[in-house]
Amino acid sequence: MSTMEIMKKSTLRNVRGVARQRGSFLLEALISVLIVAFGVLGLIGLQARAIQNVDDAQYRGEAAYLASALIGQMWVSNQKTLVADFDSGSGGPAYTEFKKWVGQRLPGASGNDPVVTVTPGTTATSSNVQITVFWQPPGEAAAHHFDVDATIGQN
Secondary structure (H helix, E strand, O other), rough: HHHHHHHHHHHHHHHHHHHHHHHHHHHHHHHHHHHHHHHHHHHHHHHHHHHHHHHHHHHHHHHHHHHHHHHHHHOOOOOOHHHHHHHOOOOOOOHHHHHHHHHHHOOOOOOOOEEEEEEEEEOHHHHHHHHEEEEEOOOOOOOOOEEEEEEEOOO
């Protein structure tokens, strides 16, 4: 075999090898685009969950504020009329105002009325109070709640 024939065969093999590898770069590029797309989708999912957590924290903070404000009102009101004014069973004016306040500031609270229970305390001049505030965030099926217990009066 002459040198010319060897060079032709070698060149032919190289050309065939290049022809076989022409699509490999395109395939690698498509795979890398797919990996980046999954990464971006993951980041979008994380961002959506973070926003949901921020909203939940906002609602919990609002519920805590409303319950604390009601406890503050109880401290400055007449200790003898706590049950009549604030207990959810009696539906007094202070409870009605609190219920309206919760309905305005928390989503989905109008269907789940807050529960306020006033019971006698450990001494004659104190009362135990339990407050539960409910809300239902948009797009969620389950209601959330915030519970607080307090003692009003002197022990």
